[in-house]
Amino acid sequence: MIILNPLQWITLGYFDTMSSSSAFALAMSKALPPSFYWTMHLWFLVELLIYCAIVAAIFATPLRSHTSRIVGRCVSWIINHPVAGIAIYLVVLSMLVGAGLAAWQVLDLGTVFAGLISRNIVIFAPAFLTGCLLATRSDLLSAFTRISMPALSIVGFGCVAVILVIELGLSSESSAILSLQSIAWTVGGLTLSAVVFAIASKVFVKPSSLVRVIVDASLVVYLLHQPLIILIGNLLIDLRITGVVAWVVTVASTLIIALLAYEAVNRVPGMRFLMSGRADRGWSFLDLRNNLPEAAARASSQGR
Numbered sequence: 001m002i003i004l005n006p007l008q009w010i011t012l013g014y015f016d017t018m019s020s021s022s023a024f025a026l027a028m029s030k031a032l033p034p035s036f037y038w039t040m041h042l043w044f045l046v047e048l049l050i051y052c053a054i055v056a057a058i059f060a061t062p063l064r065s066h067t068s069r070i071v072g073r074c075v076s077w078i079i080n081h082p083v084a085g086i087a088i089y090l091v092v093l094s095m096l097v098g099a100g101l102a103a104w105q106v107l108d109l110g111t112v113f114a115g116l117i118s119r120n121i122v123i124f125a126p127a128f129l130t131g132c133l134l135a136t137r138s139d140l141l142s143a144f145t146r147i148s149m150p151a152l153s154i155v156g157f158g159c160v161a162v163i164l165v166i167e168l169g170l171s172s173e174s175s176a177i178l179s180l181q182s183i184a185w186t187v188g189g190l191t192l193s194a195v196v197f198a199i200a201s202k203v204f205v206k207p208s209s210l211v212r213v214i215v216d217a218s219l220v221v222y223l224l225h226q227p228l229i230i231l232i233g234n235l236l237i238d239l240r241i242t243g244v245v246a247w248v249v250t251v252a253s254t255l256i257i258a259l260l261a262y263e264a265v266n267r268v269p270g271m272r273f274l275m276s277g278r279a280d281r282g283w284s285f286l287d288l289r290n291n292l293p294e295a296a297a298r299a300s301s302q303g304r
Contacts, residue, residue, distance in 0.1 A: 001042050006031075008040060011031045015234035034232055036115035041226040047121040050247060051128045061230050075137045082143040090190065093126040100125070101179045124180045144194035145201065152191045159188025216282035220262040220275050221255070228254040259285070 006027050013026030030037040039046055058067055078085030086230045100122035104110070110119065134140055144152070162184040166177055204211065232253050265271045266282050273279055 001039060001045065004223060004227055005038065005043070008230055009037065010282055011227065011230050011234065015238070034081050034114045034116055036118075038116055042223070043120065044119060044124070046117060047124065048128070050117070050121065051125065055132065071133070075133055075140055079137070079139060079143045082146045086143060086147060090187050093129075093186055093190075096127065097122060097178050097183050097186050101182055105175050119182075123185060127189060134229050141194075145198040147194070149198055152195050156188050156192035156195060159184040159191070163188065185210060190193065209283070213283040213288060215283075216266075216276075217259060217262040219277075220265055221240055222260040223275060224258045224261055225254055228257055286302070 009030045010023045013023035014020060016026070017023070032121040033139065036043075075103060078089060101119060104119045104122055163181055166181045166184075170177060180269075229250060232250050233246070236242070236249060241249065262282075263284060265275045266284060269279070272281065276282065
């Protein structure tokens with residue numbers, strides 16, 4: 001954030017005025033006071049750190065044993081009663097999201113946190129919680145996948161339909177509508193994720209070198225995609241390239257440049273740690289091209 005966000009401020013300022021002095025003036029104006037511009041597309045990093053801090057605080061106190069016992073019993077019950085368990089789990093999460101958003105609205109927490117933390121911290125908490133539970137009991141995923149895929153698909157796509165109706169038809173900013181939309185995101189996201197996992201478990205029956213490379217590159221690509229989109233999009237506007245052509249060029253150029261940047265970053269230890277948080281070298285697309293058998297063997301050994 002310290003590097004990428006100021007670069008985006010400078011880029012926006014430059015293309016707005018075509019003046020380097022104005023670009024730096026805009027950047028300085030966004031530096032203070034704290035606002036959404038401090039996080040931009042990396043807002044999830046702040047909220048992920050908050051989630052992790054909460055979990056760490058629980059595990060560093062006497063609450064750890066009690067929490068582990070309660071969570072263990074709940075997860076075991078869900079595994080033994082998958083349909084009822086998942087249904088109750090989704091209902092409870094929906095109620096928590098609705099209550100959390102109501103509290104956010106009443107307490108005006110968006111203003112309190114000066115835009116550094118958004119209501120997304122409430123909306124995405126169920127996804128983080130589900131990830132923690134899966135890390136605790138990997139067989140919990142089987143509880144999802146044992147449910148009828150058509151049933152999960154109907155619920156998931158039904159939630160998608162609700163979201164589309166709200167986005168395209170209602171265009172309402174009322175608290176009730178926004179809460180319904182957020183609950184639909186929660187339930188739809190979790191149920192469709194279960195469908196995707198079930199399909200993937202049948203399609204990707206063996207470790208895949210290509211999938212491993214994509215996973216390793218994904219964070220770097222995400223970090224760079226918005227600065228690249230801002231830069232390329234504004235360049236295309238200056239060249240009077242718009243519409244579908246501009247969209248295709250922007251997406252393709254962003255992906256190619258971001259992947260090339262990953263390959264470069266992956267070879268420089270300091271930059272690799274800065275951009276991905278890992279000390280060891282990740283997988284490379286060049287490795288797959290030059291030595292596919294060894295790459296496949298490496299994927300298989302790491303898969304075990």
